[in-house]
Amino acid sequence: MAALPKRIIKETERLVSDPVPGITAVPSDDNLRYFHVTIDGPDSSPYSSGVFDLELYLPDDYPMCAPKVRFLTKIYHPNIDKLGRICLDVLKDNWSPALQIRTILLSIQALLGAPNPDDPLANDVAEDWKQDEKRAVQVAKEWTEKYAKSKEIATTSTTEESV
Amino acid sequence: MSDTEGSNTGSEFDVSDFEYDDSDGEYYQGDNENFEAIQSYSKSLKESGCKQWRLAEFIQENFVDRVDKLHIPSSKASKEELLILLHHCNWDEERLINLYYDGADELKENAGLLRSPIPGFQVRDDFECSICCNLEPSTKVFSLSCHHEFCLSCYYNYVKEELPKGKLIRCMIPDCNLSIPHALVHQICKLNNNSESVAMDNLVDNELLYYSANLYVIRHHDTFRWCPAIDCQNLVQMDLTARLAELDLDAIDPFDKNYRGSDSEVKIVTCSDGHEFCFSCKFENHLPCSCSIVRAWDRKVTDDSETYSWLEVNTKGCPECGTNIEKNGGCNHMKCFKCAYEFCWICLGTWEEHKGFYNCNRYVAPLPQEEKEMKKKRRYLDRYMHFYSRFMEHQSSMAWDLKTLKSIKKTTEEYMHEKATDSTKTISYNEIDYLQESFKLLVRGRKTLKWTYVFAYYLTKSNFRSIFEQNQDFLNALVEQLSELFEKIQTSQDNMKLVVQLRTDLVNVSKSVTNRRLKLIEAAREFLQRGLITFDEGF
Numbered sequence: 001m002a003a004l005p006k007r008i009i010k011e012t013e014r015l016v017s018d019p020v021p022g023i024t025a026v027p028s029d030d031n032l033r034y035f036h037v038t039i040d041g042p043d044s045s046p047y048s049s050g051v052f053d054l055e056l057y058l059p060d061d062y063p064m065c066a067p068k069v070r071f072l073t074k075i076y077h078p079n080i081d082k083l084g085r086i087c088l089d090v091l092k093d094n095w096s097p098a099l100q101i102r103t104i105l106l107s108i109q110a111l112l113g114a115p116n117p118d119d120p121l122a123n124d125v126a127e128d129w130k131q132d133e134k135r136a137v138q139v140a141k142e143w144t145e146k147y148a149k150s151k152e153i154a155t156t157s158t159t160e161e162s163v
Numbered sequence: 164m165s166d167t168e169g170s171n172t173g174s175e176f177d178v179s180d181f182e183y184d185d186s187d188g189e190y191y192q193g194d195n196e197n198f199e200a201i202q203s204y205s206k207s208l209k210e211s212g213c214k215q216w217r218l219a220e221f222i223q224e225n226f227v228d229r230v231d232k233l234h235i236p237s238s239k240a241s242k243e244e245l246l247i248l249l250h251h252c253n254w255d256e257e258r259l260i261n262l263y264y265d266g267a268d269e270l271k272e273n274a275g276l277l278r279s280p281i282p283g284f285q286v287r288d289d290f291e292c293s294i295c296c297n298l299e300p301s302t303k304v305f306s307l308s309c310h311h312e313f314c315l316s317c318y319y320n321y322v323k324e325e326l327p328k329g330k331l332i333r334c335m336i337p338d339c340n341l342s343i344p345h346a347l348v349h350q351i352c353k354l355n356n357n358s359e360s361v362a363m364d365n366l367v368d369n370e371l372l373y374y375s376a377n378l379y380v381i382r383h384h385d386t387f388r389w390c391p392a393i394d395c396q397n398l399v400q401m402d403l404t405a406r407l408a409e410l411d412l413d414a415i416d417p418f419d420k421n422y423r424g425s426d427s428e429v430k431i432v433t434c435s436d437g438h439e440f441c442f443s444c445k446f447e448n449h450l451p452c453s454c455s456i457v458r459a460w461d462r463k464v465t466d467d468s469e470t471y472s473w474l475e476v477n478t479k480g481c482p483e484c485g486t487n488i489e490k491n492g493g494c495n496h497m498k499c500f501k502c503a504y505e506f507c508w509i510c511l512g513t514w515e516e517h518k519g520f521y522n523c524n525r526y527v528a529p530l531p532q533e534e535k536e537m538k539k540k541r542r543y544l545d546r547y548m549h550f551y552s553r554f555m556e557h558q559s560s561m562a563w564d565l566k567t568l569k570s571i572k573k574t575t576e577e578y579m580h581e582k583a584t585d586s587t588k589t590i591s592y593n594e595i596d597y598l599q600e601s602f603k604l605l606v607r608g609r610k611t612l613k614w615t616y617v618f619a620y621y622l623t624k625s626n627f628r629s630i631f632e633q634n635q636d637f638l639n640a641l642v643e644q645l646s647e648l649f650e651k652i653q654t655s656q657d658n659m660k661l662v663v664q665l666r667t668d669l670v671n672v673s674k675s676v677t678n679r680r681l682k683l684i685e686a687a688r689e690f691l692q693r694g695l696i697t698f699d700e701g702f
Contacts, residue, residue: 006296063294064324096337097294097321 004032007063011101023105025056033058037069039105040151042113046140047075050148054084054108056101066095067104074147076140078117078126086111087121213442215435216398219367222376226254227366235263240276243344246366248274250331250375251342253382275333275342277308283347284315284354292317294335305351307334307341315354322351326370329378345371390434391445397434401442417455417621418700422691429453437603448607449614451687459700460617464551474544482511485542550620557613561606564646567653568602571662578659588659595662601673602649608642608676611684618687621698627690634683641679645672 012032015025022040027033037054041047053072059065069091071084079087090099090107120126129136216224230245233256240248251274252259262270283305290302292314303315311334313321318335322343325332331342343351348371366372380387380398390397416422429450430442439448449457478487483504488497495508505514575595582588615635622628648669655661690696 007294010296061320061324064320090337094337096335097317098335098337 005062008033008058015102020102020106023102023109025101025105033062035101037105038149039109039112041144041148042109045113046137047077047112047144047148049141049151050144051151052112052148056105058101063097063099066091066099067101069104069108073149074143076125076136076143077112078115078120078122078129079111081122085121087119213432214400215433216400217435218373218376218396218398221398222367222369222372225379226250226372226375229254229256233259235260238263238267243346244276246345247276247331247342250345250371251275254375254379272340275331275340277341277344279308281308281344281347282306282310282312284350285312287312290314294321303354307343309334309336309339309341311336311339315351318351319354322348326374327377329371329374329376332371345369388432388440388442388445390436390438391440391447392434392436392438395434395436395438397436397438399432399434399440399442401430401432415455417453417459417698422698439607448610449617450611450684452614452618453691456617456621456698457614459621463547479508479511480544482506482513487544547620550616554613554616557609557616560646561609561613564602564606564609564649567649568599570653571598571649574659575662590659590663594666595659597666597670598662601645601669604673604677605642605645605649608638608645608673608680611680612638612642615683621700623697623699625696627695631683631687631690631696634679634686638676638679638683641672641676645669645676648672 012027022042024038025035026037027035035056035058037056039052039054041050041052050073052075055070055072057068059068069086071080071086073084075084081087086108088107088111090096090104115129117126117129125136128139226246226249230242230249233245233249235245248259248263248270249256251270252262259270285304285306287302287304289298289300290304290312291298292302292304294313294317297314299314304312305315305318306312313335321335322332326348332348333339333343334341345366346369349369352370380389386401388399388401389395390399431439431448431450432442433439440446441449441454444454444457446454446457452460474487478489480486481488481499481502481504483499483506484502486499486501488499490497490508496505496514497508498505506512507514575598578588578590579592582590612635615631615638619628619632619635622631648665652661652665687696
């Protein structure tokens with residue numbers, strides 16, 4: 001494998017030494033371009049009780065091309081489809097090489113806090129969201145409880161480990 | 164053509180209209196008539212209201228000249244700035260002027276106009292680029308008036324990535340909206356290739372304008388087409404008045420009994436370099452076939468041909484039921500999986516006669532009945548292979564013809580070169596320059612011939628099919644004759660002498676090819692229009 005570009009090494013180092021609150025990104029042992037990511041559901045959103053697993057891959061042309069990011073945890077959100085693919089401008093047309101893994105993950109976290117049913121990826125979810133937002137929020141909460149890791153358990157398990 | 168009497172078909176149509184007198188087998192002596200046919204054909208192409216563009220002309224007229232003509236009172240925008248503004252407005256002056264008067268500052272900001280001075284290219288010591296994170300003692304950097312500096316190689320990679328989108332390229336910082344001027348885009352592309360100083364090239368060679376032209380063509384797809392020929396960068400523009408409604412090939416069913424073809428379906432245009440193509444479906448000149456037939460064929464070929472060729476080579480049809488059988492063991496005693504018929508793989512005769520001895524080593528001419536027994540399925544396959552192989556044969560012949568031309572071209576050029584010093588060489592350029600023209604006509608003839616096989620494949624049986632096939636034979640004979648003449652020249656010892664000798668032949672035959680070709684196309688069109696022929700896909 002070609003040597004890892006300095007940019008990726010630097011970003012990885014910073015993700016470890018200066019982590020973003022509520023977000024973890026750990027490179028895989030066998031492929032340093034592949035990251036295991038977790039994002040805490042933002043407070044005051046229907047996802048607030050859960051921790052979501054994602055995968056992130058840096059393609060060969062990174063940083064000229066956006067990283068590829070996908071949700072691994074099932075989630076009820078108008079801009080995230082069944083396969084976990086995310087509709088987000090900075091992952092597509094609005095990508096800029098000056099953006100980074102951390103900024104992208106922050107954007108995804110922000111997307112959880114501000115669903116945009118007018119520019120949907122999962123059409124059925126967006127439809128529900130528009131017709132009866134209260135109910136949709138309720139479903140999103142239920143899914144979070146059902147599929148996402150619970151924040152409390154995640155925190156306790158880490159504290160236990162550190163003890 | 165005796166079976167084409169009206170009484171046979173129940174039609175009152177007089178088929179003699181479509182019989183062309185070719186009986187004398189002589190070359191056409193009077194050039195006038197044929198010239199007229201060719202001229203009226205090319206004239207009709209021009210009258211179809213299309214305009215030919217070379218890429219540079221297109222950029223000059225549609226982008227650069229427009230900027231020159233643009234006049235916005237009370238604006239002090241430079242040409243460079245106007246180019247950015249117009250690009251931002253998708254080369255729509257009206258939109259630009261409206262936006263300008265709605266709010267000049269807002270427009271300028273959205274378009275990303277720079278504030279001068281622009282730092283541009285600099286060299287920095289101990290610079291760490293925030294994109295690649297490389298730290299070098301000395302780095303070439305680039306920045307716009309926002310002073311967001313990045314190393315040149317990152318900028319180059321970024322520009323390379325952005326160029327194909329055809330839109331203005333902005334500073335890499337997401338919220339910084341500044342656009343890189345066109346000339347600087349060009350310099351970034353060039354400077355990275357280590358050429359130190361870059362002269363300001365003409366704008367028609369500008370990379371960004373090239374991709375912008377590409378985007379423009381995509382957006383104006385109803386009137387513009389790129390020439391589909393390989394490495395050809397010409398454009399053809401259809402006049403708005405003559406323009407076709409966007410053709411929905413899916414809605415056309417050529418196998419409907421009422422299909423009559425349509426002149427609006429096929430629109431053959433020619434680019435500045437003489438490449439003919441169909442404006443509607445972007446294929447090469449596929450006459451006499453209509454676009455919908457071409458599509459059906461294309462689909463069939465991509466779907467089936469590989470399978471078919473494999474079947475043809477590796478299987479034999481069961482003599483009883485026609486099922487394709489692959490031999491996967493050593494023994495020649497075959498038993499059909501479907502009908503349980505037992506036969507010999509070598510002679511395809513019944514195994515009954517092979518018990519204990521092989522009499523199939525003796526040659527016996529096949530009985531006509533045996534052929535009749537060949538079942539339908541196998542016949543369809545054979546029929547398809549018949550047309551497909553001829554189609555492909557001409558396709559590859561076209562490639563050979565091209566090789567021939569190249570070699571002839573080389574020898575004539577060499578001759579002309581030597582002529583300057585050798586007084587024994589007296590042939591003038593006028594005497595050989597017809598070669599290329601004749602050759603073009605050969606290629607076109609072959610192309611038409613190639614497509615006649617597709618046409619014939621789908622054609623249902625009728626007397627008019629026989630006429631069509633006869634026309635096809637005539638064209639085939641002439642095309643081969645012409646091709647042979649070219650080959651003769653190529654292989655002869657003193658080919659220059661032969662070029663002069665064969666001149667009359669070449670001119671005559673190539674004209675006959677064209678004449679025959681146009682008549683075939685016209686006849687096919689008319690047959691179809693009058694409902695005399697129909698197509699069937701269910702073979």
